[in-house]
Amino acid sequence: MSLRRMVPGLPRQAWWILTGDAVSAFGSGLTLPFFLVYLHNVRGIELGLAGPILSVIAVAGLVGNPLGGLLTDRIGPRQAAVAGLVVAAAGTVGMAGVRSAWQGLVAAVVYGLGVAVTLPSFQALIGICVPRERRSQIFAVQYVMMNAGFSAGGLLAAVLVSASARSFVTLYLLDAATFLAFAALIARSPGGRVPGVRSPAPGERGGYRELLSDRLLLRICVLVVAVFSCGYAQYYSAYPVYAMEEGRLDAAALRLTFLANTGTVIVAQFLVLRLLRSRRRTRAFALSAVLMAAAWTAVLWAAAAGGAAGMAGFAIAMALFAVGETLMAPTVPAIVNDLAPDAARGRYNGVYSLATTLGSIAGPAVAGIALSAGLGAALFAAMALALGLVAVQALRLERHLPDAVNLVAADDRAAGERHEAGAGKREKAGAGNE
Structure with missing residues (x-):
């Protein structure tokens, strides 16, 4: 490929x-x-x-x-x-x-x-x-x-x-x-007009009160708060401290595990995107939470194992977390934008961004309290459990989302197949001319 x-x-x-x-x-x-x-x-x-x-x-x-x-x-x-x-x-x-x-x-x-x-x-x-x-x-x-x-x-x-x-x-x-x-x-x-998309007209009135009636948006944002507080925020706050103190990683080894994360994101994102075509975004969202939970479980195992096995375990944990990120990126923001009316697209994204911010604030605060009390292992176990619950709730969103919003489109795959079929016909025609 x-x-x-x-x-x-x-x-x-x-x-x-x-x-x-x-x-x-x-x-x-x-x-x-x-x-x-x-x-x-x-x-x-x-x-x-x-x-x-x-x-x-x-x-x-x-x-x-x-x-x-x-x-x-x-x-x-x-x-x-x-x-x-x-x-x-x-x-x-x-x-x-x-x-x-x-x-x-x-x-x-x-x-x-x-x-x-x-x-x-x-x-x-x-x-x-x-x-x-x-x-x-x-x-x-x-x-x-x-x-x-x-x-x-x-x-x-x-x-x-x-x-x-x-x-x-x-x-x-x-x-x-x-x-x-x-x-x-x-x-x-x-600029230029995009087929099927109307840019919101500047100056249209409206506040955030009307968005409170969209319970589906609010449910999604609650799950986003949970994912960011239990997942992304712990990656930046609790994980480095726990890996160095309990897992006995030095700074160089810790950087290698972060490199495993970033490298996996860059390599896996487009492959994951191809695998998601014609599949439900809510299931990708749920799998994202499951993989993040698996990453924190792997962190606990790596800290207990120590040595070379522990180092490998931390790297695997960061790779698992990265795949979870690649499933989250093309699904939840797209759902929010598909749900948003053109006149309220900014406010829908504002609510979604606020949910990520709330999670980014709450997560480190909880991590600081737990780590200072010597409860690092309990913290990661609790975060893994919470992410598992997020996965269950993400699957329950399916009954409320229309297929037009929930399904990842497969138009480009069909275009690629048509391109390949056309190339095959041209090759056959060329062979016949010979």
Whole structure:
């Protein structure tokens, strides 16, 4: 199977926007992994203050996500995304000049607010730049490009960073430049009407109260909160601490397990997307939760095994988690965008983004309490159980979702088969002429 056949054929407008997202993710990879190191080691801010400053970035999403969704429906997704990216760039520049805790707090609020506004507007934008049957594809490609960009940024930062403040300032200015580059790409991206998709008309009125009547959206968002708090948030917070303390991994070995995760995402995403064609998104969502639960079970086994077996177990756990991510990426965001009326697409994505933010805030808080009490094993066991319950509830969504929303389209497979059949006929005709 050729790489060209595996990568979905998306319109030029979509590739233009996705490239900007990858550039922005590259910039975030330059700075986010070293955020606490920068504030504490370089700027001399106490860890007791630097930690909450980092948390403020996520907390800003509680305001920024709904605001971004509302702006998307009022002024349009392109304009809202550009505005959010410019604000995020301003916060990043502010972070480069931080000299005290209060300055770091202000910069983090501005940065977090800008990123949070951008997220629902960007999701709405890529949701309308392809027809309904291509939405799973575009969200899958977006997830791969985001991961690749973030990882590449982290690798470059590891080479460029030093103990000097100048090296960190350079990284933050580069990060700000990537936000502005993304804004420019969105602003200048080719437009054009997409068949079967109506762009929401800016200025249409409406708030979030009407969305409360959509119980299906709310059920999905509750499950998203659970997946992010029990899955993604633990990957970033509890897993590194537990793997190093209980699993006795050193920093180099831990990086290898993260590499196993990122590599699996990049390699597996397009293969998973092909396997999902003509299958139900809710079942992929359920399987995603099951695989994340299996990953945490493998983490528990690896910590008990120790040594080379333990190292292999942690790598396998991260690969399992990665496959779960590749199942989540093309399914749930696509469901939300398919459910959304054109006039409320921004707010639907705002609610979905808010659910991811709530999970990202709650997960580390629970992890911190459990790990400080020496209950790491109990934490991962509980998270695995909770993810299993999410899988059950995801399957129950099937009876409420119409097939047009729940099924991953197979149009491109049919097109590929027609292309192959045509090529075969041409070969036979050529042989006959000979």
